[in-house]
Amino acid sequence: MPTRPMLLSLGDRVRYDGREHTVAALHGTSVRLVDDAQAPSVVLLGHLLASEGFTVVSSVGPGRPPLPEEGVLEGLPEEAVTRAWWWQRHLTELLTGRSGGDPHAQVRAEYDPAVHSLRQRELTKLAELQEAGEDVGLSTLQRLRTRFENEGVTGLVDGRIRKPATGTSRADPRVMAAIEKVMDSRVEEATVSAQVLRRKVERLLAAEHGAGVVKMPSRAGFYRLLKAVSTGRHLFGSARTRRSLGKQPKRMFGQLTAGRPGEVMEIDSTPLDVLVVHDDGEVDTCELTGLVDLATRTLAAVVLRPSTKAVDAALLLARAMTPEMMRPGWPDALRLSRSVLPYASLLPLDERLAKAAAIPMIVPEMVVSDRGKAFVSDNFLNACRHLGISFQPAHPDTPTDKPHIERTLGSVATLFAQYVTGYKGRSAEMRGKGPEAQAAWSIHELQELLQEWVVAVWQTRSHDGLRDPLMPGRPLSPNEKYAALVSAAGYVPVALSAEEYVQLLPRKWRVIGSSGVRINSRIYDSRAFGPYRRQPSGAGPDGRLWEVHYDPYDISRVWVRDHRGTGWITATWRHLRTSPVPMGELVFDRAHQVLSERTRRKPQEQEVAKVAAELLDRASDGPEKPPAPRRRKGDPAVRRDRKVVARTHATSTPSWPRPEPAANESREPEHADEPEPADEEVELAKVVPLGIFDAREEAKRWR
Template sequence: MVSAPRCPGRSVAAAGGRQVKLGAYVTFQGGTWQVAAVAGASVTLVGEDGQTASVLASFLFADPEFTVVGSPATGVQPWGLLESVPERERERALAWQRHIREIETGLPDGPGSVGTPRPEYDPQRTSMAEREQAKADELARLGWPKASRATVRRMRARYHGQGLWGLIRRRKPSSATGQADERVVAAVLEALRRQRGRSKGTLKGLRELTGRILADAHGPGTVRVPPPSTFNRLARVLADPLEHPGRPARTATAPVRPFTPTVALRPGELVQVDTTRLDVMAVGEDGKPVRPELTIALEVATRSVVAAVLREEGTKAVDAALLLAEMAVPHVVRPGWPEQLRLAHAAVPYDRLLALDARLEQAAARPVVVPETIVIDRGAIFVSAAFLAACETLGVSVQPAPPRSPTAKGSVERTFGSINTLFAQHVAGYTGPHVLARGQAVQDETRFTVAQLQELLDEWITACWQHRPHDGLRHPLLPKKALAPNEMWGALLGASGYVPLPLGGGDYLELLPVRFHPVTGRGIRINHRTYDHTLLNEHRGRPCPAGPGGKWEVHLNPHDVRQIYLRLPDGHLHEIPWIHRDHVHAPMSETTWRHLRTTLNQRADREKHEAALAEAADQVLRRARPTTAAQPAPSRTTPGTHTAKAAPQPAGDQSAVSRYGGEAEDSLGALEARAQAEAQDMGADEPGAPPLPGSDALTLYDADQEAELW
């Protein structure tokens, strides 16, 4: 649109409010021209080569390449964007507009408005500098921040350059990560990448992993991990919602009862016991992945895990009975544990305790309590005769929880959640808290046996849980400070004291399940296993004078059937070994034995059958133990010679019968004959032929040599 010039013959207004004055340079039809004359609607231009041209102003402004050299190209103001601006900022911009109009024209509404200018803003009596200073003083009196003449001049320049939109305060566009350190962002992305495909853990576990990545990349303490709240926001921004979905909604199956916190004032006053599945896959005794069961005893007064037992399947009553003995005697420091995990370094009166119980010299930094009352659910293992008899022997009162009332054991239930988030999610084979959080290759990550997982759990409880501040532990003299379980135990010892319980190895044996068997001329026969020793010589074929039906009292540990314990007439329990115990170098449970019996068919007489079972049990347990694979020795082959390679056998994919055969000729002679036949097929009998690779595996098993390697 062409507007009439305010001074005909001198200038003409272009689109967007730009003034084309005499002498100005413009760009028109690909060249640079100077405005020589403006007469009405006609503009005379002079080119760089001296050529002149007279064009209509509307035609000049409509040219796509028309610009005024040295003048900013302002377009139509984005009035629609003002609606997206906060109301407070919009009102501020409109207020600045009225102030700037009053400075330039004397009236707040600009030229054409009705009214009389105030004396300090009258253009006829004051200069522009005086009006700017007067406006700065006025704004300062009104309480506007940073109201100075320089601010007023800057706002005038922004208004002339961008209009009302220039008076809007626009903050710099912030990125999704804000002002987070780029090194921290890179570490969070790396932690998320490592978690891809694995079971989903907690944000706290992700923060610990990020801290380890930063320490490995930049050195310990060089880059600090953001606080938990800042880190959680950063992780949610960087995480892919498709790979890290939220937790599913939980539905309530029972009305929520009022929660009453459990209070205990002295160590051992109240102990809560419960069992659950651990969120970790472990290698079972048969080489297959399993989820072990975790049974813990939580001392309520100090929130200490005084006992923890992992079992592959089906926690039995004997495990609950042994749990009592474990919490009542000191925990011995395992070989390889650091010196800081000893009780001597804990926040307890160690010297006074050592004077009462000498066993504490080799004890780990975990409380030892004699429980007064144990709170149990109505599980079969806790209401069994074995567990109740063990509690009666130790003088422990048993208190069953009300049915369908998980809040009655709220402390131990919450401890299970803490173990899963603080310990389990950092262990290989973590399954996640629910199905949607489970990784794609959990079974492939499994690398620890149940026994190894038990060692890790015991060390973690001693090193981490017992020294970690607990929000539920507050001392009356320090109400604002959360204490660790060991600190709370040390504080309560002064009020309740320490009562040692002289429970020895014989007491453990008394807590084992009892059964009765006759002593025959070949020993004691239990589930196709024969137990024999020279101690039985004078009792073979004789009835027990005190046993029911003339049978002898036998104590058997279902988690280690390599020996039994027989009560002889002297009143003591004596160890009677399995006749094939030297062939099984790791504890074997009754479950594994039943699995082997159903796998192997009885092919010969009883002695050979037991020998085959013992050898198969040893091989299964060897596969279950993860060991570091040895580097294969370089094979020496000659041209034209074939090398036999053994097919890989993944753990858990083949049963014992597939490895040792199901026919009667699976003996040492059959193996040697088979090896010779394979060697002939491979050309190993030819003169100068190299030895068959892997032939050392067919030699006799030397138990003494194996023991020396151990």
């Protein structure tokens, strides 16, 4: 580090404005300078000291010793470090008169800056070193002194030692430019060998400069150059990692700060590396879709689906804005009342929170997502518009626009998925042997485990990105950060109403017939349908059909928009009274399949309901008590039945609000005792009888 004088005195030689000057006078805040051409100038002292390139070449007064630089020589050869510190002591004595730079040490008379000029001190030090046996010249001493003043102790080390070896210093710049172009073009391409890249560089040089104009380095030399410039770019490694690094901006990363919950939320989907049993019995992976809050890092909603659709993304918003209710089997420690969340202040706003789990309810203000089909669909955009949410799509192919959800979903994969049986690894080389045989969870069972993990682990786990500026040593958990922001910003979430939740459900257009509305082979009816049966709605695509919203995970009821009045008409499933056990879509479909296999004909709906109830009773008894003699204990059908029951129990209890039936509606539909309407008539094909094969008659035809 260069030495600087403690005081600027008359006679000091300074460098200013690219020239050397002598301090001729000091008057208040002004300095009079005279250059070597005897041209005077007056400069303000503050401007002089702050100007670029200003330095004190020599001082007639006592100088300030350089600051210690202990870490700048680490990693260099020990001999070079020892020699640098030896020169540092001598040069400090030459400049300040004090040996070792100690400000309290006595100034040696022959090196006193107040008595001797810099030239005299240099000659004295040169004579002292030569007398001690050091073969050094005056020019060498002056060069080292200048480098010490400009660079500090690092200037006393041989530049060949302290300069990092890049491996490209002697290479032709044209060859290096061609290598850079080829490497940049390989970001999206497959990984190839260095021999292929060498050929591409040769062709590029010939195309730009002509054949044979630029000499290519030897094969070994080219490999050394390629290794030197490809460090950290995964040129010969994983293509996936190379593409990910190529998407990072070549600049400083920006930072978006949210001051309240819901101000900015990010949504995204990613494949989950766990094999699960899907509804059709196939073993395959599923997609994880999550919604994370930037201010608190709360995983407000998370769902598992075979593939993310627009309705799933819209329901994700609804789940974030409704309380997460306690599920059967969850410990009391996961209740909202037992957590750090502001339970006492939020309970008067929503009585449902008395039975809610410890995860905050957050109303999004702005949602950031990529341009996936599910997130730019009309369904999702209309849901955002209806809820007053600002939708902000990310730039194409720019995952850094939503880094928090990317990192959060990655954390779910490492902190949760790896512990689940059926985990297959994130790539083929990390996959175990036969992960399909280990898949034991259905997608709905895994959804329940994931939801419990979010409440029990994620929301209570300290997050490194949630550090208080005044207490940076202790990271906060998402629940703690939410409680802190609520107390500071006065955030009060307004829960989603039941009608608004119904609006976000998937819809279909159906006729209100004599027996009600048919959705997925089930009939739903209500007393409020009386004046609307067999009547056109006056809305929709043709004015004849009625808008019906249904929950794919609760088949007990549907909601029909009252186009001639206001609000919604709640219609219950006609055979719900014959099957009092809550049934989901999966168990109904499984019962439908059982009857189809048994009778080889299209079953009646009432028979399906009875078989579904029988299936639940039979499968709930467990494998120790086979419910029917026609099913053996090891029969795969029994195992499938048990999986269906587990999935049904996981989805039968909704955690979101439902519109209450109207006062004039009965629990049973008015047409409960009427016979079932026949299904759509299908014209039967003519039966063509097949004759019996007679070999002798067939042989006569060959003659």
